Amino acid sequence: MTQEQASVITIFGGSGDLARRKLYPALFQLYRHGILRDHFAVIGTARRPWSNEYYRDIIATSLEGEAGAVSDAVHAFASHFYYQSHDVTDADHYVTLRKLSSELDDRYQVGGNRLFYMAMAPRFFGIIASHIRSEHLLSANGYNRLVIEKPFGRDFASAKELNDSINAAFDEDQIYRIDHYLGKEMVQSLMAVRFANPMFKAVWNHDYIDNVQITLAEAVGVEERAGYYETAGALRDMVQNHIMQLIAYVAMPEPESLTPNAVHQAKRSILESLKPLTPEDAAENFVRGQYVGDTPDQPDYVQEEGVAADSKTETFVAGRIELTDSAWTGVPFYVRTGKHMTRKSTQITVNFKPTKQNIFAPVGCNELAANSLTIFVEPEEGYRLVINGKQLGQDFHIGQFPLNFRHDANAIANAPEAYEHLLQDALAGNQTNFTRWHELKATWQYVDKIRQAWDASDVMPTYKSGSMGPDAAAALLAKYGDHWSWDGSAND
Numbered sequence: 320m321t322q323e324q325a326s327v328i329t330i331f332g333g334s335g336d337l338a339r340r341k342l343y344p345a346l347f348q349l350y351r352h353g354i355l356r357d358h359f360a361v362i363g364t365a366r367r368p369w370s371n372e373y374y375r376d377i378i379a380t381s382l383e384g385e386a387g388a389v390s391d392a393v394h395a396f397a398s399h400f401y402y403q404s405h406d407v408t409d410a411d412h413y414v415t416l417r418k419l420s421s422e423l424d425d426r427y428q429v430g431g432n433r434l435f436y437m438a439m440a441p442r443f444f445g446i447i448a449s450h451i452r453s454e455h456l457l458s459a460n461g462y463n464r465l466v467i468e469k470p471f472g473r474d475f476a477s478a479k480e481l482n483d484s485i486n487a488a489f490d491e492d493q494i495y496r497i498d499h500y501l502g503k504e505m506v507q508s509l510m511a512v513r514f515a516n517p518m519f520k521a522v523w524n525h526d527y528i529d530n531v532q533i534t535l536a537e538a539v540g541v542e543e544r545a546g547y548y549e550t551a552g553a554l555r556d557m558v559q560n561h562i563m564q565l566i567a568y569v570a571m572p573e574p575e576s577l578t579p580n581a582v583h584q585a586k587r588s589i590l591e592s593l594k595p596l597t598p599e600d601a602a603e604n605f606v607r608g609q610y611v612g613d614t615p616d617q618p619d620y621v622q623e624e625g626v627a628a629d630s631k632t633e634t635f636v637a638g639r640i641e642l643t644d645s646a647w648t649g650v651p652f653y654v655r656t657g658k659h660m661t662r663k664s665t666q667i668t669v670n671f672k673p674t675k676q677n678i679f680a681p682v683g684c685n686e687l688a689a690n691s692l693t694i695f696v697e698p699e700e701g702y703r704l705v706i707n708g709k710q711l712g713q714d715f716h717i718g719q720f721p722l723n724f725r726h727d728a729n730a731i732a733n734a735p736e737a738y739e740h741l742l743q744d745a746l747a748g749n750q751t752n753f754t755r756w757h758e759l760k761a762t763w764q765y766v767d768k769i770r771q772a773w774d775a776s777d778v779m780p781t782y783k784s785g786s787m788g789p790d791a792a793a794a795l796l797a798k799y800g801d802h803w804s805w806d807g808s809a810n811d
């Protein structure tokens with residue numbers, strides 16, 4: 320159901336990469352679908368001195384290639400955009416911003432609603448939040464919401480400091496912490512698969528599940544993001560947030576309802592049940608790696624521009640994670656992510672246990688294979704369930720048969736992009752697909768232990784660009800008698 324949302328949206332970092340590549344196209348799609356219509360205005364802020372006209376040209380350029388971006392629609396949409404040169408560290412600048420916000424509120428009859436989007440380097444998040452409050456940008460007669468980009472801290476201590484500074488200005492129910500994976504169709508689909516299918520509900524526990532595997536493989540290297548990546552690495556960039564959220568969705572108990580509180584409560588119970596790591600556990604169960612070129616024209620990570628020659632930043636992580644939640648006793652969650660892997664693909668595979676009772680042994684089927692369910696998150700989106708069946712023929716041979724579904728490319732192209740989902744949710748006041756502090760607290764505390772173990776060691780295995788990571792990642796699972804599940808084909 321399309322319901323128009325009225326708001327003055329202020330984007331801090333309005334000239335930046337995220338705003339241009341993700342936010343403006345997402346806002347345009349919301350406009351196209353009538354969620355933003357007449358009663359909205361967007362204020363873009365950054366230090367550079369742009370005019371409104373120049374800013375609107377930037378908006379139009381950012382929409383090139385977007386569905387529905389015909390000239391009239393783009394022009395009408397861009398007319399709602401206003402640029403305000405603003406240094407976020409200068410309290411005086413917020414006075415101009417406050418005046419512009421209330422002027423636009425009157426002009427577009429927005430009713431006092433304010434959405435503040437922090438699309439800037441995280442070191443500014445705290446100061447922006449506190450100036451918004453101290454310089455009276457908060458509206459008294461509508462809602463006030465703050466959307467915060469990742470990364471939310473670089474360890475537990477910095478995340479807590481950031482959280483405290485934001486909480487001093489905004490209440491938890493006004494804070495929308497982005498993990499854009501939660502805006503992805505197939506991540507949202509995890510709840511549908513788990514809780515709308517009795518056949519899965521019945522077997523979703525340690526009695527029937529042997530292990531769960533999550534792979535977030537990227538084909539690209541560090542590209543132009545070396546400056547940021549050197550301060551983060553794969554563990555902070557991908558594991559603490561996206562992978563942990565995926566674990567929460569796979570493992571959480573069925574929430575009482577789809578309300579934000581019920582879903583967060585369910586996720587929190589799982590993330591707080593991450594089995595605490597000793598330094599020995601962390602060293603034993605987590606593998607890091609750095610890519611090296613496979614051919615002379617491919618640089619090693621340490622040869623990339625902006626990367627220190629002796630960098631110890633990992634571009635790959637694999638790990639074995641356990642939960643203390645009673646539903647998951649003894650079930651490992653194997654996770655891995657890396658840059659310059661074989662191909663871009665995010666896949667979640669649930670490997671079930673083979674049936675204990677095998678009535679087929681007398682006809683020669685001594686070992687029955689286990690079932691598995693794979694959820695393809697991106698770029699292909701779909702499901703594969705592998706079942707056992709009888710092979711055609713006179714003899715009774717049992718084979719494995721994959722039941723496959725993939726959304727077609729057109730449907731994927733027309734479906735809302737993650738940022739469109741998330742912006743729509745933030746405008747509608749729905750916090751379900753955002754992260755809450757207790758989730759971040761639990762995941763940072765867990766990840767900090769891995770970081771500490773790695774910082775105490777010089778071991779940095781390498782892997783060839785285009786591979787699935789260092790040999791140690793395969794050895795990690797082999798140690799437990801397992802192997803990585805992975806569909807290497809673009810389409811099955």
Ligand SMILES: NC(=O)c1ccc[n+]([C@@H]2O[C@H](COP(=O)([O-])OP(=O)(O)OC[C@H]3O[C@@H](n4cnc5c(N)ncnc54)[C@H](OP(=O)(O)O)[C@@H]3O)[C@@H](O)[C@H]2O)c1
Pocket residue numbers: 331332333334335336337338340364365366367405406407408437438439440441468469470
């Ligand atoms: N880019 C992505 O794809 C992506 C993906 C996920 C998350 N993120 C997150 O999104 C945030 C923004 O990333 P980005 O890639 O868009 O960064 P970016 O391209 O470097 O943009 C930074 C923005 O901040 C503005 N700025 C810097 N200092 C300022 C100051 N003192 N006062 C006011 N404005 C200032 C810059 O404009 P001026 O120089 O004109 O001031 C620019 O608009 C970061 O937290 C990042 O981690 C980005």
